Amino acid sequence: xxxxxxxxxxxxxxxxxxxxxxxxxxxxxxxxxxxxxxxxxxxxxxxxxxxxxxxxxxxxxxxxxxxxxxxxxxxxxxxxxxxxxxxxxxxxxxxxxxxxxxxxxxxxxxxxxxxxxxxxxxxxxxxxxxxxxxxxxxxxxxxxxxxxxxxxxxxxxxxxxxxxx
Numbered sequence: 001x002x003x004x005x006x007x008x009x010x011x012x013x014x015x016x017x018x019x020x021x022x023x024x025x026x027x028x029x030x031x032x033x034x035x036x037x038x039x040x041x042x043x044x045x046x047x048x049x050x051x052x053x054x055x056x057x058x059x060x061x062x063x064x065x066x067x068x069x070x071x072x073x074x075x076x077x078x079x080x081x082x083x084x085x086x087x088x089x090x091x092x093x094x095x096x097x098x099x100x101x102x103x104x105x106x107x108x109x110x111x112x113x114x115x116x117x118x119x120x121x122x123x124x125x126x127x128x129x130x131x132x133x134x135x136x137x138x139x140x141x142x143x144x145x146x147x148x149x150x151x152x153x154x155x156x157x158x159x160x161x162x163x164x165x
Contacts, residue, residue: 007131008127008130008131008134011130011131011134011135011138012130012134012137014134014138015134015137015138015141018138018141018145019141019145021145021149022141022144022145022148022149024152025148025149025151025152026148026152028152028155028156029148029151029152029155032155032156032159033051033052033055033155036048036051036052037052058147058151061143061147062143062144062146062147063144065143066139066140066141066142066143066144067140069139069140069142069143070136070137070139070140072139073132073135073136073139074136077132077135077136078129078132078133078136081125081128081129081132082129084125085122085125085126085129088118088121088122088125089122091118091121091122092115092118092119092121092122094118095111095114095115095117095118096115098111098114098115099111099112099114099115
């Protein structure tokens, strides 16, 4: 059976790639909107006024959607996984303490086996915790990424006919 928390590195790499793409798109949007603000400062067109109003509304909507998505994912996974990691870490510490006070080779072997199992469970849960955190970041980034990239595409397309004149 394959766990849905399969590769934290791949999940975090996806978050990093999307964040980079979003930042590039955002810089395009900021540059175009700043140019429009400066050009239309004294006499803005109806399109400029609409675009300026859209800026604030979009940011609030994206932040709200992002927060809701993150809280939902956090509630669903993060608390249970964090509790499991802490519990398993304490079990590993207990197994280590029992190994340190072992009185015979048989006890030491049994406690070593117990420690290894507890450490493996802790490492697996920590990996799941990292994957869950990456999924939370992905969910939170999704609405902001969607708006930034769609705005960049829309504004660049809107600028193309003006640049051809």
